Amino acid sequence: MPDPADWWRDAVVYQVYPRSFADSDGDGTGDLGGVVRRLPYLAELGVDALWLSPFYTSPLADGGYDVADYRDVDPRFGSLADFDALVAGAHERGLRVIVDLVPNHTSSEHPWFQEALQGRGKDRYIFRDEPNDWESIFGGPAWTQAPDGSYYLHLFAPEQPDLNWDHPEVRAEFRSILRFWLDRGVDGFRVDVAHGMVKAAGLPDVGPKEGRQAEMLGDEQVPYFDQDGVHEIYREWRPILDSYPGGRMAVAEAWVSSPARLARYVGPDELHQAFNFEFMMAGFDAKSFREVIDRSLAEAEIVGAPTTWVLSNHDKPRHVTRHGSLARARAATLLMLALPGSAYLYQGEELGLDEVLDLPDELREDPAFLRTGESRDGCRVPLPWSGTQAEGFGFGPAGSAAPWLPQPASWAALTAAAQEDDPGSTLTLYREALRLRKAHPALGLGSIEWVEAPEEVLVLRREPGFTLVTNTGETPVTLSALGLAGEVLLASGPMAGETVPPDTTVWLAR
Ligand code: NOJ
Numbered sequence: 409m410p411d412p413a414d415w416w417r418d419a420v421v422y423q424v425y426p427r428s429f430a431d432s433d434g435d436g437t438g439d440l441g442g443v444v445r446r447l448p449y450l451a452e453l454g455v456d457a458l459w460l461s462p463f464y465t466s467p468l469a470d471g472g473y474d475v476a477d478y479r480d481v482d483p484r485f486g487s488l489a490d491f492d493a494l495v496a497g498a499h500e501r502g503l504r505v506i507v508d509l510v511p512n513h514t515s516s517e518h519p520w521f522q523e524a525l526q527g528r529g530k531d532r533y534i535f536r537d538e539p540n541d542w543e544s545i546f547g548g549p550a551w552t553q554a555p556d557g558s559y560y561l562h563l564f565a566p567e568q569p570d571l572n573w574d575h576p577e578v579r580a581e582f583r584s585i586l587r588f589w590l591d592r593g594v595d596g597f598r599v600d601v602a603h604g605m606v607k608a609a610g611l612p613d614v615g616p617k618e619g620r621q622a623e624m625l626g627d628e629q630v631p632y633f634d635q636d637g638v639h640e641i642y643r644e645w646r647p648i649l650d651s652y653p654g655g656r657m658a659v660a661e662a663w664v665s666s667p668a669r670l671a672r673y674v675g676p677d678e679l680h681q682a683f684n685f686e687f688m689m690a691g692f693d694a695k696s697f698r699e700v701i702d703r704s705l706a707e708a709e710i711v712g713a714p715t716t717w718v719l720s721n722h723d724k725p726r727h728v729t730r731h732g733s734l735a736r737a738r739a740a741t742l743l744m745l746a747l748p749g750s751a752y753l754y755q756g757e758e759l760g761l762d763e764v765l766d767l768p769d770e771l772r773e774d775p776a777f778l779r780t781g782e783s784r785d786g787c788r789v790p791l792p793w794s795g796t797q798a799e800g801f802g803f804g805p806a807g808s809a810a811p812w813l814p815q816p817a818s819w820a821a822l823t824a825a826a827q828e829d830d831p832g833s834t835l836t837l838y839r840e841a842l843r844l845r846k847a848h849p850a851l852g853l854g855s856i857e858w859v860e861a862p863e864e865v866l867v868l869r870r871e872p873g874f875t876l877v878t879n880t881g882e883t884p885v886t887l888s889a890l891g892l893a894g895e896v897l898l899a900s901g902p903m904a905g906e907t908v909p910p911d912t913t914v915w916l917a918r
Contacts, residue, residue: 413655547779
């Protein structure tokens with residue numbers, strides 16, 4: 409019997425971006441009450457847990473990743489009472505709740521930063537007389553001048569000053585914030601910028617480089633990311649998580665230069681998991697998928713914790729658009745859900761939503777947009793639940809204000825209500841895949857074995873009795889040509905007899 413405290417090891421976690429999930433009070437902005445109303449939908453979808461992106465008090469300079477009060481709910485998103493109702497309602501339905509923790513930086517509206525601007529407690533942040541050459545991930549210098557003439561560090565927007573993690577008060581505060589939410593019943597944390605809190609001593613320059621520093625991560629380390637000192641923080645946090653019953657976990661959002669570096673965040677004395685973004689970055693071809701899968705599984709073996717799989721989140725273009733079609737997105741999803749480990753889904757991917765590419769510039773809110781021209785707003789458009797575009801596709805109750813970002817007319821066919829009873833819909837595919845993933849003894853944890861196949865085709869076997877075929881090529885393949893037979897459990901697109909068309913994944917019982 410697996411230990412229930414290990415629930416996260418093969419969990420399917422659904423990411424809720426609260427501002428865009430569902431609106432209960434009709435102001436056009438999603439809220440925690442909206443999540444509560446939609447809990448039956450999430451339970452029926454068959455996920456194991458929700459991860460809530462930040463809902464804390466925030467000026468929303470970066471969609472809530474700029475926290476002004478770590479222990480309260482922003483009035484636009486509801487109240488602590490709504491949060492408690494959400495946790496209770498989720499738990500009643502067997503759903504766990506993970507919250508986002510943003511420890512690298514606060515909002516510039518946080519009382520600590522406001523005090524620092526008055527000259528008190530400046531050492532909780534990183535102030536210097538002169539800036540160094542570090543760049544903000546959102547473009548431009550990572551330093552902004554304060555009214556007293558000194559400069560403060562912000563690896564993200566100027567409204568997100570970086571905390572100084574050498575300060576014991578900062579460390580103590582976050583231990584206390586962890587306890588605050590653990591006491592309220594959360595099952596875990598998603599740690600934002602988990603690789604960023606500790607900076608190299610003396611804040612050395614990065615030095616000359618081509619292109620933006622934000623693009624350097626793949627080949628070399630920068631002095632503000634992935635420093636050894638961050639691991640000390642996780643070793644302080646782990647005993648706190650372990651002191652609560654029921655398996656409280658933490659998953660790192662860490663962008664580091666290799667899976668080997670990522671593996672260092674995970675283990676019995678640090679965090680439970682780290683997002684494996686390599687799968688999300690892989691192209692839609694058998695070779696890239698296979699390489700990434702092999703590398704990820706090998707690393708997971710080393711750390712002794714199963715890997716995570718992700719195809720979409722609130723920071724990257726939705727995978728329908730990234731991979732070029734709904735058919736490919738559905739095929740990639742069935743591949744992901746057949747792999748050992750846990751999978752993170754992003755709200756709306758179960759509806760097959762595409763990236764909204766034509767938002768008017770003046771409505772875009774991503775702080776990166778003004779500085780780099782790149783914007784993440786297109787994956788943050790409020791979800792279409794039912795009805796017509798004029799009604800905001802049921803994002804809020806009848807008569808609500810228009811959703812905070814406009815939804816495209818093409819989503820009329822993609823509302824949850826429109827897909828509900830359609831056996832060919834993406835919603836039905838996700839429900840069916842999640843049901844089978846739970847029911848089939850080969851899925852979830854365990855190992856995989858590749859079977860010889862043509863270059864553009866992936867065939868993987870899991871015991872007992874499960875085979876997957878993904879055709880990433882341009883020519884159809886037949887199961888018999890692959891030496892396979894068996895009942896089709898699920899297919900990501902229509903099959904003609906035993907033929908697996910291009911851009912299709914098939915799950916077989918054999
Ligand atoms: C990563 C979050 O996912 C992203 O949305 C945010 O902008 C940055 N961290 C800064 O907090």
